[in-house]
Amino acid sequence: MNLSESLLTALDSLRSNKLRAALTMLGVIIGVAAVIALLSIGNGVTASINDEINAIGTNLIVITTNADNSDGYPTLTLADVVALSDPSRVPAVADVAASVGAGFAVTAGGNSTRTSVEGVTDNYFRVNNLEEVAGGGLLTENDVDTRARVAVIGDGVAEDLFPDSYPVGQSIKINGASYEVVGVLAPSGSAFSDTDSSVFVPISTAQARLVTNRTRQGEKPVSAILAQAANADVNEAALEQIAEVLREEHGIAYAAEDDFQLLSQADLLDTAGQITGTLTAFLGAIAGISLLVGGIGIMNIMLVSVTERTREIGIRKAVGALRRDILTQFLLESVVLSLIGGIAGIILGWIIATIAGRAIDLAAPLDVGTVVLATGFATAVGLVFGIYPAWRAAGLRPIEALRYE
Amino acid sequence: MITMRNITKSYHMGENVVHALRGLDLEVREGEFLAIMGPSGSGKSTLMNILGCLDTPDSGTYLLGGEDVSQLTDDDQARIRGRRVGFVFQQFNLLPRTPALKQVALPLMYAGLTREERMRRARAALERVGLGDRTDHRPDELSGGQQQRVAIARALVNEPNIILADEPTGALDTHTGEEILALFEELNEQGITVIVITHDPDVAARAGRVVWIRDGLVDHSRDGATALVARVGNPPLTTEEGGIPSRATTKGGAS
Ligand SMILES: Nc1ncnc2c1ncn2[C@@H]1O[C@H](COP(=O)(O)OP(=O)(O)O)[C@@H](O)[C@H]1O
Ligand SMILES: [Mg+2]
Numbered sequence: 001m002n003l004s005e006s007l008l009t010a011l012d013s014l015r016s017n018k019l020r021a022a023l024t025m026l027g028v029i030i031g032v033a034a035v036i037a038l039l040s041i042g043n044g045v046t047a048s049i050n051d052e053i054n055a056i057g058t059n060l061i062v063i064t065t066n067a068d069n070s071d072g073y074p075t076l077t078l079a080d081v082v083a084l085s086d087p088s089r090v091p092a093v094a095d096v097a098a099s100v101g102a103g104f105a106v107t108a109g110g111n112s113t114r115t116s117v118e119g120v121t122d123n124y125f126r127v128n129n130l131e132e133v134a135g136g137g138l139l140t141e142n143d144v145d146t147r148a149r150v151a152v153i154g155d156g157v158a159e160d161l162f163p164d165s166y167p168v169g170q171s172i173k174i175n176g177a178s179y180e181v182v183g184v185l186a187p188s189g190s191a192f193s194d195t196d197s198s199v200f201v202p203i204s205t206a207q208a209r210l211v212t213n214r215t216r217q218g219e220k221p222v223s224a225i226l227a228q229a230a231n232a233d234v235n236e237a238a239l240e241q242i243a244e245v246l247r248e249e250h251g252i253a254y255a256a257e258d259d260f261q262l263l264s265q266a267d268l269l270d271t272a273g274q275i276t277g278t279l280t281a282f283l284g285a286i287a288g289i290s291l292l293v294g295g296i297g298i299m300n301i302m303l304v305s306v307t308e309r310t311r312e313i314g315i316r317k318a319v320g321a322l323r324r325d326i327l328t329q330f331l332l333e334s335v336v337l338s339l340i341g342g343i344a345g346i347i348l349g350w351i352i353a354t355i356a357g358r359a360i361d362l363a364a365p366l367d368v369g370t371v372v373l374a375t376g377f378a379t380a381v382g383l384v385f386g387i388y389p390a391w392r393a394a395g396l397r398p399i400e401a402l403r404y405e
Numbered sequence: 406m407i408t409m410r411n412i413t414k415s416y417h418m419g420e421n422v423v424h425a426l427r428g429l430d431l432e433v434r435e436g437e438f439l440a441i442m443g444p445s446g447s448g449k450s451t452l453m454n455i456l457g458c459l460d461t462p463d464s465g466t467y468l469l470g471g472e473d474v475s476q477l478t479d480d481d482q483a484r485i486r487g488r489r490v491g492f493v494f495q496q497f498n499l500l501p502r503t504p505a506l507k508q509v510a511l512p513l514m515y516a517g518l519t520r521e522e523r524m525r526r527a528r529a530a531l532e533r534v535g536l537g538d539r540t541d542h543r544p545d546e547l548s549g550g551q552q553q554r555v556a557i558a559r560a561l562v563n564e565p566n567i568i569l570a571d572e573p574t575g576a577l578d579t580h581t582g583e584e585i586l587a588l589f590e591e592l593n594e595q596g597i598t599v600i601v602i603t604h605d606p607d608v609a610a611r612a613g614r615v616v617w618i619r620d621g622l623v624d625h626s627r628d629g630a631t632a633l634v635a636r637v638g639n640p641p642l643t644t645e646e647g648g649i650p651s652r653a654t655t656k657g658g659a660s
Contacts, residue, residue, distance in 0.1 A: 001515055009514075016502050315498050318459060319559065320487015320515040322480045397479075398486075399459045402498060 001325050010332035013309075021337060024301040027294030028341030028378055029348060035287035035374045036349025036366065037356065042280035044357055044364035049272045053265060055188070057129050059229040060265040061093075061238060063246070065221075066258055074213060074221035075250065075259040078203070081121070081225055083249050090245055092238035094230040097124040098222040100206050106199055108161040108172040115157055117174055117199045119206020125152075127226050130195055134158070136168035136183030143182075144202040151179040155187040156196040174199070175210055235266045288377075294341070295381035302334050302389035313393050314401025327394035334386025335379060342378025346371055406566065406598055407433035407456065412465035412475075414451050414621075425451040426462065427621035435566070438593040439600045440609040443618035449602045450571055452618065456600065457492045457569045458482040470566065487515050491560025493570035497552045499544045499559075505531060506540040509558045516563060530558040534588060550581035557588060567598045574605065586611065 014021045065075045081098045084090055101118040122141045125131050131138065134155060143150050151172060158167045171178045179201060188195050201210075207220040215221050229238040239262055246260050306313070313326055350366045357364030409431040416423045425448045433439055443449050454460040455467060458474060461482070467475040474485060486492070499508050510527035518526070531537055534554040544552055553573060560568050570589065574582030586608055593599045593613075601608060609615045617624040 001517060005514055311498070312500055315500055316511070316515070317483060318486060318492055318498070319512040320483050320563075322483050322515070325515055398483075399454050402459075402494070 001321075001328075003328070006325065006328040006332050007336070009329050010336055013329070014333055014336060020301065020305070024298055024337050025341035025344065027297030028291070028338045028381060029294075029345040031287070031291030031294035031381075032342045032345025032374045032378050033349035033352060034290045035284070035377065036346050036370060037352040037364075038283035038287045039280065039370045039373075040349070040353035040364040040366050041356055041362070042276070042283045043367060043370070044353075044362045045279060046273075046276035047365070048362055049276055050269065053268050053272060055129060057127055057226070057228065057265065059232055059235060059238075060127070061227040061229060061235075061242060062263045062265075063225040063227060063242065063260055064223065064263070066261045069257045070259045071216070073216040074223065075215060076222050076225055077215060077219045078207075078222060079219075080246060080249055081222065083245050084225065084227055084242060090227075090238065090241040092230055092234040092241050093227045095123060095127055095228040097121045097127040097226045097228075098203060099124055099224050099226070100203060100211055100220075100222045101198075102210055102212075104174050104199075104210070106157065106161065106172050106174050108167075108170065111161045111163070113157060113160040113197075115154075115197050115199050116194065117201060117206065117210060119203040119210065120200050121203050124200070124226070127228050128195075130185055130188070132186040134184045134186045135166065136181070138183055139200060139202055144204050147204040147208055148202055149177060149179045149205060150182045150201065152183040152185060152200040153181055154185050154196040154198045157199055158184045172199070174201070177209060229264075232266065235264055239264060291377060291381060295338070295385040298334050298338055298382060299385035299389060302330065302386055303392070305333075306330065306389050306393045309393075310396060310401045310404040313396050314398050314404065317396070317398035318402060323394045326396075327390045330390035330393045331383065331386045334389070335382035338378045338382030338386075339375070342375050345378065346374055349374070406435040406437075406470060407431065408466075408468040409455075410466045412452075412455065412462045412467060414448075414455065414460070414462050425621055426455075428465070429618075429622055431616065431623060433598065433600065435598055436593070436596055437598055437600075438590065438611075438613040439598075440612035440615045441600065441602045441618060442604065442609055442615055443624070447618045448621040449618050451621075453569055453571045453600070453602055456567075457490050458485045459492070483515075487512050488563055489565050489567070491557075491563065491565040491568040493553070493556050493560050493568065493573045495572040495575040497544070497549075497556045497576070499552055499555060501545075502543055504541045504543050505536060505547070505555045505558075508544075508555055509562050512559060512563050526562055527558070530562040531555070533561060534558045548581075549577050550584060553577060553581075553585055554588070557585070557592075561592070561597075565597070567600065568592060570599070570601045572602050572604070574603070574608070 063076065078098065081096055084093060084096045097120065099118050099120045101116050103114060104117045105112055105114050106117070120139065122139050122144050125138045136152070138152055139150065142148070151174070153161070153167060153172070161167065161172060162170065167181045167184055169181065171180050185195060203222065211220055213221060227238065227242055229235045242262060243258065247258065250259055252259065316326060353364040353366065409429060412426050412429045413424070414426040416425060429448070429452065441449050441452065451460070455462050458477070459482070461477070462475055465475060466473055469485070469489070477485070500511070506524065506527050509530050510523040513523040513526060528537070528540060531540055534557050536551060536554050536558065539547065539551060544555070547555065568589070573589070574585055577585060582605070589599050589601060590611060601612065603609060614626060614628045616626040
């Protein structure tokens, strides 16, 4: 007997007991739905975290003071920015921006809000993916050179200070001095940076008027330097070159620790990847267990079915069915059950993932890999858990099977 | 066609051993209509199962059409059952919820015939037993006699050399039993060897030969006519063994 005959026979017998077939499938449906839903949500979380990280820029390396090794003094200055901007010393770095910030009360007319005021270099916006404006323009090189009292404000600040009017061209007061608003940033919505409620002024202006702390040598500090590696492949080289230049600039002895620290976006992505990988594996394991339970359900019902159908098996053998005919029929029954259950489970899982994704505001994409995995897994479950019942059925002796009441 | 020599078969049930066949010899010629009689528990069904390759003897030789089939593997036995022997049971043994045509085609499926060929031959077999108009009926939609006809059609469909029937009329009323029997006679006239286990002396009377089994051995054997004479003329030989019920005597006397 060939495989398609066996398949028809298996389908026939599943059709003749639809309720039992449906109940048997339920375990697999739930298991596969769990796999699909949990893995899709896991993928969605991973993708959204990666998006957040990528939104802050490309191939960024953030340089900050190493608080453990600076006796409470900031250690970075504009001189470091100049050193790092020299392509002959740091060839792997394409661009360098810097910022220095502090919290201030900012007022405009009768409105006031407490925000972080960031003194930034003019390329800061480009390096940080903040070039999109809701109105006006960004800070220019000339603004920095002339210590202009101009400001670019975040979308949230604009709403707080100018609820009823267009902010560009108006003036705001920071620390007793007034600044002209030259631009409003587009809303970012990012969870990583707080640009919506920030005010940006030229770094030179900030150093002259707003910064009160000093380095150990009495220089005006910057709080962070942002270096952009030329591309992803030179990230490691950029880290090494930056460290070398800064140690040299800061005169750090061979054996001494860095007084700065480097955090690269690639490291951030790696760390996030590890976390989300663990999350996905954990969700996958939960789903796998429910699929296993579904498989045991199939085995259970198939064993009951073999016992119930002992007489049928006896009849089939009495009229010439071979061991493998019976084996194939029962194996196909459980594979068909789990495969149909698997397909139903994929649909159900996708619905659950979509609803859950909407509830937690996350795209939960159903990727082909997950579908293939779940289908393969369901089929394997049917095969593995169908083997023992099928083997039992195939091994029945015809006279004993016929005698069975 | 069939030669059995010194066939033994015992059943072990814990400590107890039941010797169902104790060295039985049997010879069946091609085209015979053989009735097997004997008291309950004498080993008739055991013999029939071995004849039909549903079971293997513990010892002895069984030649079917010249081939030794006494110690075959399960699958080789299955092939013989599917192609050379047709089996009819007292309890019909039809598949539940399955239409007659499919029931009858079942052996052909396992024999590997194409779907069209199976349906054609199954239909022909059903017509042969007078059920050409019942192909789509399922067992629960058929009478006992019709169910047994379906079973006979299924036994016939592979065009076997032998049909074995273990008390085929046991679950049927007298009239229906008669019809089934007539069917076996008809098949025998068409050349098929028929072996029937029965308690009914009328059946025995219509058989070409009757073999009495007792305690796992052939007690004696006579041809059908002699059996009839014995039944009419002499007191039954085996009444106390259940071989010939008393009803037979009165009925026989009236004829
Ligand atoms: N599967 C079995 N297990 C144990 N004993 C059996 C089995 N089949 C038959 N027997 C015993 O073997 C003897 C012969 O049985 P059987 O061939 O069915 O007799 P008959 O068909 O003539 O009534 C009986 O004593 C019966 O109890
Ligand atoms: Mg019996």
